[in-house]
Structure formats: structure tokens, C-alpha cells
Amino acid sequence: MERELSLEIVRVTEAAALASAPWMGRGDKNEADGAATTAMRLMFDTVSIQGTVVIGEGEMDEAPMLYIGEKVGGGDGPEVDVAVDPLEGTEIVAKGLNNALSVIAIAPKGQLLHAPDMYMEKLAVGPQLRGKLSITDSPENTIAKAAEALGKSVSDLTVVVLDRERHQQLIQSLRSIGVRIKFLSDGDVVGAIAPSFPETGIDLYMGSGGAPEGVLAAAAIKCLGGELQGRLMPANDEEYKRCIEMGIADPRKVLDMDDMIGSGDVIFAATGVTPGEFLSGVRYLPDQRAETHSIVMRAKTQTIRHIRATHYMPNKSYLFRAGNMD
Template sequence: MNKDIILLRTVEVAAIASYKYIGKKNKNILDGAAVEAMEKVLNSAEGFSIKVVNGEGELDNAPMLYSGQILGDKSTKVPMFDVCVDPVEGTNPAASNFAGSIATIAISRLNTMLKLPEMYMEKLFVSNQLKDCADLQHGIIACVQKMQKKAKKKDIKAIILDKPRHNEIIKKLDKMGVIVRLIKDGDVLAAIDVVNGEADFVYGIGGAPEGGLMASLAISSGCKMMAKLVGYDQVWPHEKETKQRVEYENQALQKINLSFEKYLDDNDLIKDPRTRFFAAGITAGGTLKAIDYLNGKYYVSAFMSSHGVIRNIKSVYDIDQINALKPEIKYLFDKYKRK
């Protein structure tokens, strides 16, 4: 079967498995369902295998979809690829049933993805029309001024993570005439909105592993991303775990030969112009819609980008037919059916 179809099915089935637990206030069990579904579909793939580069949190010693895990066709004659995975990007929104969660995966040629530590990253994702302005080295405000000049208007549209660490930047952008949309979680989902023309850029300090997914999306869609790693002590200077996290981060940076001062663009994170990106809505939001279920059928809103081609996809999963024709994933639908 075509590799792209398998990867598209992977994110869609992960969204379906998580549906049972949307709004149940238990983000761990919701995430666990999506992880199991994603691993099952990937492990049943034929004709290729994958190596997880950025996966489930290494700080939590995740048992599935962990960094370095090999999945797929076990034959030595098939090609192997790198992947970044996030079975539920936005576990809090999904557990509380508000907008902001997706299942997502990105793939590239073997040994082309940078393994990112589980830490914070300042990320800027800019639309195709303004990608020449994506330069964080002089700060986000100077970068936005470049975008306004290029767009020949002040009221460009931004999506910003609504966190206390961004309060001053949000105030400055508002005074500059920028139309700011705030989100609690889900900067990968927000980047999809940029690709689909709903905003001009996404900015915020969020999770570093998601940076690989956003880099794949930028490369495959013709947009642009810039990023820089940020120390835990810069975000949470007074927490009990700060000292331990700083030690972990310093060790992690030494392993990948990076520093907090180095600026990275999408091509530093993924060295493959043929990278592909896939996502499916869980509670979603914006241009990607939430998963729904009615009369034995799941309605899934999915997204794919590759080689500058962008696809917004509506899929309908008829459970009875799938259970009859795809017995290898039948137990997932039985196990995670919402009653």
C-alpha cells in the first residue's frame, strides 16, 4: 500500500481511538489510546519501516513510540525513514473537550531529522507569502515589522500561545496593529492554519519536540520556520525541579552539539526537501475540524502536505466494513468504542 495512505490512516486511527476519552478529564488515558493506535498501524505497515526520532516523552520513559523505536516492515530489504510523532498534540484540550488537539506525524529520509531534547523552544512559523521575513535573530518585534512592510499593511494576523511569558509581546503586537488570536495549546495545529491562509504567522515558546513537526510542515508546504532552544530556567526560574531540568538540558545539548544561542531554521531540523506531514483533528479548531461519530461512522478531518501540495481531507470510517476488511485493527475500534 502507498506509504502516504498508511501515514494518513495512522493519524486518523489515532484520532478515532482518542475519541472515547475526549472530555473525560484524563489526558493520560486519552494519550495512551492514541499512542497504541498509532503504533499498531505503523507496525503493520508493509514495504517500509520507520525509526522514531522525536516521539513520546523520554523523561517519562514512554513504553511506546519512544525515540529510537523501529516500527513497520521487519524485512532488511525495505527502505527505512525517520519520523516525528505526536499522537495527541494538545492533551489538555482533548481531555477537557475544547479546541486545540490533533494527532500528527512527519516523515523524512533516514538520518535527516534532528533529535530534539524534551525542553522548550522559541518557534516562529511564517506563511509562504512572508517567508522572507522569518528572521528571529533580531527579535520577534523586528521580524513582525518586516512582515508588515512586506505585506504593506499593519493588520497582519498572528496566532500566539497565550502564556504569561508572552504577555509583553502580545501587548506590543496589539499596539503595532497586529490582529492577535490567542491559543492555550497546539502550535502545530496553529501552523496548519497559517498554511491554510487563516493567519500570517505563529509565534511562541513551547515544546521543542513539536519543532520537528512544524519544520516538516514548513518545508512540505512552502512556508518557513525559525527556532531557538530555550532553557527551563528562563521559563520557570523558581520551580523545585528547575535545577534538575537544567542539568538534563545541558547534557542533552552536548549530545546533539547545540547551544541556546544557535538559531535553527526548518532545514536545520529536517534535512530533506521531500519530507511529508500528516495530521487529523481530535478537538482540532480553525481550519481543521473536530472528529465526530454518528450511526456507526467516524467523520475525520485530516491534513497532508508534501512537495508544496496541500491537502485538506474529509474521511468517513464505516466501522462495520472496516472490521470485516481490516481485522488487524478491528480490536482498536472495539476497545476504544465510545459507549
């Protein structure tokens, strides 16, 4: 993939963030998500790729655009797999909370896992713990190994967990050994990425979340030198069959980074919609301008770019078409 694509896909996440930000705190997650999806789809048409959405907003009959299998891009350029979440954290935006993002990952065609829409058990760590832990261990053993590898006491470790009823047993186990827990109301991608940013103070991400979000997070984590292990959690025979149909021969095997995003190059971009752990949200300025904060990373070079951009809103035609401007 050409390195110029890094900056091109940032323009796409910026568009989605700008389109969804006006819905912050308005209590309508569907409108926020729809605005982000429409803007992202329109901006994709300007990018020189022949892309196929492998992780998107759903199946063709469930999603009017950015559905799995949809072709995106300007019709020329490299053939690539595209994973998108136009608005990671729809509830976050609706409630005016932190850590909502617009996210994209692209990789050479055939490289990204076609992850089914179901839960995935995940263990995510930063570079210092890469290769030193296993998702098959108990929480107690995982924490003990992490503390030893990092040279910390257990009580000094911080673990991120989504605040969900399904995690009660995990939470009890972590509390019983005295580790610190940081809860997230939403934001599965942010939670998994956080241990790879030292400034967050997060050591591990544990628990289950969406499988598609796991692939997106793995793309970012590969660029950052960390590690994500996953294991699909089909809830019934229908979901198990769905995995087989999507090319996953053993739905219950432990998935490593190569299983999820391949061994080749990958580019990841995200723009903050609301303020968060490592990205600022959209900020409105005088004179009809707005500021965005984005990150774009490439696995091949492990270059990490933070991009702050100021946008003159009347010139953003996609916002009119997304229904956000009069």
C-alpha cells in the same frame, strides 16, 4: 521515499484520532493520549517502513511505546526517521476544545532533528514572508517588516501566540504596536502551521513552545512553502548538556528549516480529533460509523491532499485493543 507512503501514514493518524476522540470532554488527558498512542503503534505495524522514532512520547523508561529510539513499521521498506505526536492537544481533548490533532512526519533516515524535550523559541510564517524575517529581531521590528512585505498596516496583521505566562512581555510588545493577537490555549503545532494556510487569516506565529512540536510543524510548513525559524531554550546546565548529547553542537544557534528537517523529502500527515483551524474533528454518524478529516502533504511535490473517510467502527480491531470499545 515512495509516494504511496503518504496514504499509508494517513491510516495511522486516522487510527489515533478515532481512538482518542471518545475521550473528548471527559477530563482525562492521560487516557486520551494512551488510547491514541496504542492505536498508532498497532497501525504502524501494517506500514512498509523500517522506521526509527526520533520524536515520540519520551524516553524508553518514560514511555511504554512510541518512545525515542523505538523501531516501528512492518520491517521492510525504506529506512526512515519518524516524528509522532499521537495526540497533539491532550488538554484540548480532555476539555472538549478545538484544534486537537494526531500528527506524523517521516523523512529519510538521519534527516530529522532529534529535538530535546524543552522549549523552543519560534517564528513561523507563510510563503509570502519566507526569507523576509528573522527570529533575532525584536517583536516590533518583526511586525514592521511583515507589514511592509505584505502591504498591510500593522493593525491589519494577526499574530498567534500561546496563552502562557511566559509570553507576557511579548504580548505587551505586540499590543503596544497595535497588532491583533489570537490566543491559543494549547495546540502548538496548529498555531505554527496556521500562517501557511491563507484561509485562517493568520500572518505570523510567535513565542515559545515544545521543541519536538517545532520539528513536526516545520515538516508541514516545508510542504506548504512557508518557513519556521527556531532557537532552543535550555533552562539549565542539565538541559544544555542534553542538547549536546543529542548531537546539537550549539544549543543556542538559530535553527532553520534545513537544520530541523533536512533538505530532502518529508511527508506530513495529520487527522483532526476535535474541530480546528483547517481540519474537522471526528464526527460520529448513524449505523456505528464515524467520519475523519485528514491532511497529507509531501515536500518533494508540495502536493496537499484533504482526505475525508467514513469508518465502520466494529471493524476497527485496534480500537478494542486500545480500550475504547466493549
